[in-house]
Amino acid sequence: MKKAQTMDKKVKDIIKKYYGDKTAMIAILQDVQEEFRYLPKETLSFISKKMDVPLTRIYEIATFYNAFSLKPRGKHTIEVCLGTACHVQGASRLIDRLERDLSISSGDTTKDKMFTLEEVRCLGCCSLAPVIRISGNVHPYLTQDELPKILRNYK
Amino acid sequence: MVSFVIDGKNVQAEGGAMLLNVARQNGIVIPTLCAHDTVARSGACRLCVVEVTKGKRTRIVTSCLYPVDEGIVVSTKTERVMNVRSLVMQLLMARCPESQLLKDMAKEMGIEPQPSFRVETDKGKCILCRLCVKTCEDVVGVSAIGLSRRGKDKIVGPPFMEDSVTCVGCGACAYVCPTDHIVMESTDGRRKIWGRAFRMKACDTCGRYFAPVDQLKWISKKTGTPLSELSVCLSCK
Known part of the structure; x- marks a missing residue:
């Protein structure tokens, strides 16, 4: 009960920040996602009621953009670049190793809610291939043997 | 009023009227799926394409x-x-292989399915025309x-993809759906649509x-008519 109340309070503050402007829906959802690391179902219904926007409309936005997640996400997002350069340098081996070590498949979150594994296209630093990005930190020239050590630093 | 030519026939119409409507008023058949009188046109199904020559330029x-x-010359x-x-x-048929309506339309137009198009199996009969959503x-x-x-x-x-709390079970989406993708099942006193069951109201007379009771409540709320006045069916009114 208490948790739900603080959740509503936080969402209310976010809506207030944008003066309840319906056209700022994407910005509001981004802020909610930043707050909870995903878009909880209850918050979407809450926003719908508070801002008088049909839930369908919000759901359309939330499912259209890749940046939004409706599933709970880990504390750290591991983005493995699968762009051309990284792919050629063996990024698929990094994905395989991470999937094995974290025992999740790409797109999922570990049980302890620490890591979410994601495949991305180009991160824009092909000269560093193969590259992964964890919570915004870029790790260049990786081999799969280095991965366990890197992950330990985030735990 | 503007005057122009459709299929060699001189036609007059109100300026700004949509070509499809004018053509139909003049007895010219143009196939469509997503055009419905109750909602604005969206050009979603793309079946109503025609060739228009305006000045020197001809385009679809x-x-x-x-x-x-x-x-203009149409x-x-x-x-x-x-x-x-x-x-x-052919693209529509590859998307919705089960749709009898599409098959019939294709047959009428003399169109065979394109064998090199991979047929979808999980899309049902939905052509994503958005007609139901807009309705x-x-x-x-x-x-x-x-x-x-x-x-x-x-x-x-x-x-x-769960029971919608706002749905009133009116079935308008199933009614407008051109390809019958939306299934509505009605049994005695119950109606099932979008996976949710609705209790039906029996006519007092x-x-x-x-x-559905929910729909009557919605109509009552929206129009301000008391619910008791809505408890008689249209034919008994």
């Missing part, structure tokens, strides 16, 4: 969204139009369904089930 346009203009049955239309038809929003006013996800994963349905 969707007639449902093309405002007529002075001096051809609805040229080879180019038929090529485009048959491609659209739910503009006509019924509840916005219970929408198109979610994106690209090849795009699907129609209520949020989270004849005892026939005529509308």
